[in-house]
Amino acid sequence: MKNQSVIFFDIDGTLLTHDKKLPPLTKEAIFNLKEQGHLVAIATGRAPFMFEGLRKELGIDTFVSYNGQYVVLNGEVLYTNPLNSLSLEKLAKTALHRNHPIVYMDHLDMKANVPEHEYIKESIATLKIDRFPAHDPLYYKGRALYQSLLFCPEGEEKQYEQEFKDFDFVRWHPVSVDIVPKGGSKAIGIQKIVKELGLSEENVYAFGDGLNDTAMLSMVKNSVAxxxxxxxxxxxxxxxxxxxxxxxxxxxxxxxxxx
Structure with a gap:
């Protein structure tokens, strides 16, 4: 398509309402874009397994997940950027001493390093997904992890920011913070897709609402908050x-x- 554009949509608070509902007019708009020949993509902090149903409902197979750390173009993995495993292991040990649990996440599943914790229940419940992290304290061993979740009250992530320079900490819930590789963002994931498609910046659009969307909205020429x-x-x-x-x-x- 000569004038094809790619449009990236965040999920929570953008495609989905705060009750995690997809407005009918939003769904209609997505299919309208596809009928015009445009490429519709998702850019989210969520894991791929957390929005599989939404992808199927909308017929989307291009996405930036884990805030840019796991990128798929037309159903094929294009780019990955895993967490530093040694630094993550050290962080997890430090967090346990502070009663701050961790959830480890790869592209297939997520596991908690504690059997249960109120912060995990409280924050994961707001995502309204059909899976909950089981207990596996050694899930980080021998696999690529693209994001982890640190569970602590607002402000307490500051001590981790000072101690662990390999990571960025992005708050998404009053008691939960995303742990991503330093400098990783949705913007980088989008750049990988746009470069592969060979599109000009005039043909790239992005919609978002959260703090983890600021890099994306700052970088994309046609950005919509x-x-x-x-x-x-x-x-x-x-x-x-x-x-x-x-x-x-x-x-x-x-x-x-x-x-």
Missing amino acids: MGNAEERVQKVAKYVTKSVEDNGIHYGLQMVGLL
């Missing part, structure tokens, strides 16, 4: 659409001229 995004997220985007609850995707796609 959701109306429900924090002000600091909206400030880095070129456009601001309505909230996810108010059909912000459909409205935003009209705003940028794709619908």
Whole structure:
């Protein structure tokens, strides 16, 4: 397609409402884009197994997951960026002494290093997914992990930021923080896909609402922040659409001229 564009969508608070529902008008807009010949992709902090159902529902097989650490183009793995295993092992031992559990995550599953913890239950429950991390304290051994979750109250991640320079810590819940490789972001994952497709920056769009979307929205020329995004997220985007609850995707796609 001569004027094909690629449009990246965050999931939580962007494609899905805060009740994890996909608005009918959003679904209609996605299929409209595909009918026009555009490539629709997902860019999320979630693991691939956490949005498999959504991908099937929307017919999407291109995605940036784990905040840029596991990237798939047309069903094929294009790029991976695993965590430093030695540093992660050291971090996990430190966190256990502070009663801060860890969940290890690869592209297939996630396992907790403690049998149970209230913070894990509380935060994972908000994702409304059909799986919960089982206990396997040695899951980090012998496999590539693309993200982990550190469970601690707001502000307490600062001590880890000082101690573990191999990682970035991105808060997504009052008691949970994403652990990703230093410098890793959705923006890097998007760059890998765009380069492989050979598209110009004018043909790249991104929609998001969270703090982990700021790098993506800053980098993509045609960036759209959701109306429900924090002000600091909206400030880095070129456009601001309505909230996810108010059909912000459909409205935003009209705003940028794709619908």
